[in-house]
Structures are given as structure tokens and as C-alpha cells.
Amino acid sequence: MADLFEGYPVGVAWDEVLDADGRPREHSAPLVDALRELSPEDLDVRAAALASAFRDQGITFSLSGEERPFPLDVVPRVVDADEWDLVERGVSQRVRALEAFLADMAGEQAVLGDRVVPRRVVVSSSAHAPAAHGIVPPNGVRVHVSGIDLIRDEQGRFCVLEDNLRTPSGVSYVIENRRAMTRVFPELLATHRVRPVADYPAMLLAALRAAAPEGVLDPTVVVLTPGVFNSAYFEHSLLARLMGVELVEGRDLVCRDGEVWMRTTGGEQRVDVVYRRIDDDFLDPLHFRPDSLVGCPGLLNAARGGRVTLANAVGNGVADDKLVYTYVPELVRYYLGEEPLLPNVDTYRCEDPDQLPEVLDRLDQLVLKPVDGSGGKGLVIGPQASDEELATLRAQLEADPRGWIAQRVIQLSTSPTKTPDGIAPRHVDLRPFAVNDGDRVWVLPGGLTRVALPEGSLVVNSSQGGGSKDTWVLARDEVVAEGETTHDDLLPAAPEGRLLDMGNAVLADQQQQQQQGRVTC
């Protein structure tokens, strides 16, 4: 039988499965052995089965307005228990530090007074939201859900690439990838002791309930989505279904006298916790964009009055701004008195007049990222950019240095991936998801491994032609392997009762000019 790994090249990048001599790393030996048992034809069949499973369920992402399947690679990524232990502790540490930073910024701002972070860096962030000032989250949590993007450098070290503390998406792929792999590759899973990911909705629901306003014994939680045209709508509906809570749009909610109500066929129902998947800018037209039709006016003041909890909190974006990112290791030391377990990628602050000239000198060697871009949007990889692109970039940088950071080009680790020409190394990253219930930061054992499908590509975002891999975190030897549970066992069925469609109310601005031309002044 042909060896699927024959001719698998070992490059500069760290390979997740094979070491520099082409031998399987210890934790990946069972995977390599199992794959070697398979014929290329067999692998093709499994891959086709995975693809059709996704297509049938409508798991897609939208690329420039067009819905496409989000390809799941047939070869899983296996993470060893010890390594995961570091990831888990490192992610949790980071989230705790970022929570402390957000709480400090909402309060006495000691971090600015102590000159750990310049004030200008925080208030110049496009996510800085003065309108949310004074909202005190009931259990102190602002980052209920986060996705911390990790990469592995050439030495195999996990580093943090960026933090996502607003409305991070992708966890639905983690859940669905596992479901599909369980169906299509049961014997491969059986050779590994893989920690389950199906607990996620239960953990999320518990954290959301724990965040409810004080005195609410049996909180009503809803998932607020911008609607079916949003690229993550599938995820919003999946999470609502798996948590057994209502999926609502802005027009289904009404704020009245500081309380939030949901319109249902059974009448109006009080809402206590809103897991909102709408960006700050569109959440409440009274405070943010007045033309937003997907939000609900009054939400922010209801949260300010302590009658409803918004998860995640409004204004979290100042903590995941990519310029603020460069200060996070300092924040970990400042707030927690600990050394960061997961280092940052070395980053230039273009905003710093001392660092900008070096960046401009080496544009063709660096990766340039807009500070508020997500999903790889606006990112420029210097070595791959044309002279024209570099010239445009230079002008943008000179006009708005605060808008950019620069990093060296890191050869992200590779993982064996099925390609039309057999198994070949492709670059991957990892987004672990963390849920903070106020008592602890729980990290879902798994996370989303994204893979850059074109050969040599370093851009893994789904919006940039990436796919994903099921991420298998191995259980420790001494722990009795946890059985694969399905969410159907864990959670109640979704409640009955359809939402009333009230149509979009036309919201018009009313404001008055200062001193509308009268007598004296």
C-alpha cells in the first residue's frame, strides 16, 4: 500500500506531526500509523463524505457576499495533553489580564496613571466607546466569550497573534467538525483519547446565566443576531438551538423603562441576558449609528441601569485593538504579577515615531496589519507584495501610523493536509475559545484550527481561502477518557413559541442645534 506520507517535505516551518528528521512526533504516532493503513482512494471517499455532510447542513461562510462551504480537512490536528495544558493556562491568564484591564479602564484607570499604557493608545482606538462608560457588569465579567488566536513559530513555540474579545466566531465549526469526523472517521477517533467539545453550549449557557442581573433567579437568555445575511448566522442559530434559548433580531426586542422585553406569540417576555452577536456600532442606534436597523434602541441604558446584561460587554474592542495587543504582556505582569505563559509575536508599533522609520525601511520584509482589521482584512505580506502595493502601503502608513502594526513574517507551523496531490504540509493556526463565568476562565479543549489551503500560503482566514481541521486535544493518561457526549444529551430542546415580526420601525434622528439662532450671541 502506498504510504500517504511518502515524499512529505520537511521545511523551515515547525511541522505538527513530523519532526525535522521526518519521524512522527510522539503524540502523533497513532495518527500517522492509522493514516498509513489507508489507501489514497479511501481517503478520497472520506473527504468527499465530509464535504457533503457540510454542504447538506448548510455550513458555509460568505466570501464577498457569496456562500461557500467551509472546507474541513480530513486529517485532524492532534494536540498533546501537556502542550494543551500550556495553551489552557496561557489563554486563561491572558483573558484574566484583559478583563482586569477593561475593568480598570472603566474605573480608576490606574494603568494609565502608572504609565503602563499611554492614554492616547486607548482613547484613539476605534473601539473606544465613551457611550458605554459607567456600565457595571453584574458579575464583573466583560469578556464572557473570547477567541485567542495562536500560532506556532519555527521553534514550535505557541505565540499569541491576536485577541478577539468582541464577538469572536468559529466555535460552531469546532462543534460541527467533530460531529462530522465522528461520523466519517469513527475508527480514527477510536484510536485516540480525544477530549470532547460538545460541552461548549452548556458552559456558555452557564456563564451567561451567571452574568444575569442581581436577584434574577431563573434568567432568560437570548442570542441576538443581525439576521440571516450575517456570515455567522449559522453559528448564531446553532448556539441558540444547542443552548435551548431564543434566537432574536433587534426588531424582536423592545426596551421599555429600562427593561428589555422579547415579543413572542405568547406575549412579551422579560429578557435578562443578551448574548449579542451584533457589533457595538450597530447595537443601539440611540448611542451608536442612528441608521442601524439591526439593533435595538435603549439596550445600552438598560444595561447601564443594571436590568439586563450584554455579553460580551460594549467597548471590549479597546482591549483587542492590535496596538493595545503589543502591551498585553505588560498587562499580564501589571495586573496579575505573573510572567506571560504565551508570548506575543514581536511587533512594531508604527504609531511610535522611533519605530516607524525601521518599518518603512523594511516594508518588503514585514507583515503589516491594520489595528482594527479582523479576518485578515487589509493585511499585507511584504515579501509577497508588488512594488505598487508597497507604495500604497507606505502612503497609508505615513498618513495614519496609529492604524497599523508590523510583524516579522513567521512561518506558521504546518500540518499534513489532504490536497489534490496527496498529503502535503499546509500552514495552520489555532483559535482556542474561552468562556468566563466569573469564577473561572474555561478553555474549550479543542478550538478552531484554520488551515491555509494554497501551497505556501500563510493566510488562514476563512475569508481568505482557508479551511479548517478538527482539533483533537488528547486526554491525559491518568484521566479516564471522557466519552464523546453529544449536546442532545446535555441540553433541553429549544422552547416553542415563534417570534412576532413587528417590521422595522423607522427611526429618525431628533436633535436640536446649539442655540438655534436667537437674540444676542
Add this chain to the structure above:
Amino acid sequence: MSWRLRIRHTTGYAYDTPVLASFNEARLTPVTDVDQLTLEAQVVTSPEAEQQRYWDYWGTQVTAFDVHRPHSRLVVTATSVVDTADARPAPVVSGWDAVRSPEVRDRFVEMLTPTERTRPDEEMVVLARKAVEGLDPHDAAMAVMALAHERVAYRPGSTGVATSAQEAWSQGSGVCQDIAHVTVALLRAVGLPASYVSGYLHPRREAAIGQTVTGESHAWVEVWLGGWWAYDPTNTVPAGERHVVVGRGRDYADVPPLKGLFSGGGGHRLDVTVEVTRLQ
């Protein structure tokens, strides 16, 4: 000498067809600080509505309320009694280092950064810098205020609520909101932290006690000269006993007296009156 002023600010919206629901925030309550004491303040709405009060990021007291029954007219009446103080002498500032140090620039970065409404165009920057050449910070601030006053004539009705500093500058006219925006833009352009102040003005220097006159919702500026100093560029006087401060921010958008959203209603007409009475 300090004055005691009573202010009654009435804002009425009349809608062409009934409004089904409206969400509003009023910034109409004067501040209490070292120069001003607010003795009484209330906001009354018709139709009646439950009110929520909070202090926003900029330190302004906000009264939020929403109305959920059909109404063709919304009236918001804010009344207050306030003790004001004489204008302060401008702080004595030793030199530019004191107002342009990295510490000052970082502390007041929000009052140094142009906003959408206060972004100067090139001509404004050039003329402002030319006007302050060789001057110390205090004289520079005075020169910039004079420039704003000179270039933007006070002309009621020549601008709207959303007019920017650039627009008012290039058309050469505006109301006090515009003159304040232009002044703030020019001050920031020469490196002086500046904020927009929203409040009221008693129109008469020699105000008779007990006489109620028509006043103004007014706007002026504060500039950092080693300490904040309030100046009214529309009337070219330091802000003093005739000025009542309601809020401070980067520009109008941070301190709108009333802002809101309503559903239904079609078009609407606005009617505003401010009555001021000097009580002592």
C-alpha cells in the same frame, strides 16, 4: 460677584403624525464644580415618562427617558437654579513646554485630536499657526480666538445642527456652536488642548434682578493653559457670571442638549425657548 440664575429651557417637538415610541437623552442639567453650584434642577416631560439619570464619560448629567404611547407632541422642560462665578483670570503659563509636554499631550489627547466636526482644513491650520508665531501660549490662545471671531460672523440660521467647523469657516458665518467648533479646531491645530462647552448665557451684562428675559442655549470653549480657562469667542469675553455650564466634550456631539430617536411621526417641527432670570 456671583450671580444666581434661574433657567427654564423648553423644547417642543410637534409631529405630523403620531409617534409610536421615542427614546431620548437630555443633557440639560447644569454641572456643579468649583465655579458653579447647581441648587435645583429638574427635567419634566410631556407625555410623562420614567427617567433614568446617569453621568456620562465626559461628566455630564444625562436624563434618559422613553415614551411608548402614541403622541403628536413631545415637550421637555428643564428648569434649574444655579450660582455662577465671575470670570477667572487666565492662568499664568510659563511657556510652551508647560502645555506641549508629552505628559500634557497624553493626558489631554482627546482634547487635542480633531473630531469629524472640528477637523481643520489646510487653510485653517496655516492661518492659525501664522497667527500664533512668536506668541506665548496665552497670547496665542487669544490670537486664535480673535481669528475665529473675525472669520466666522455670527449669523443666525446660516448653519444647521450638523455643520462642521470647516463648513462654517469656508462660508464665513455661523452661530455660537459653529464659532466654538472653529475655535476648538484652531486651538488644537496650534497644540493647545481645547474643549467644547455647552450651556446657557444670560444676554445682558447689567441684568435686573427678578426680570425674566429670553436667554440662549449657548456654546463656548475651554483652553488648557496650565489650567482650564473658559472663553466665549462669540462674544469675545471670558466666560463668567452670565455663563452656565451644562457639559464639556470634544464637540457638540458629546454634549447635545437633547437627542433621540422616534418611530413613526413622519416630519417634525422644533420649538425651543430659553428663559433666564437673575435671582440675585
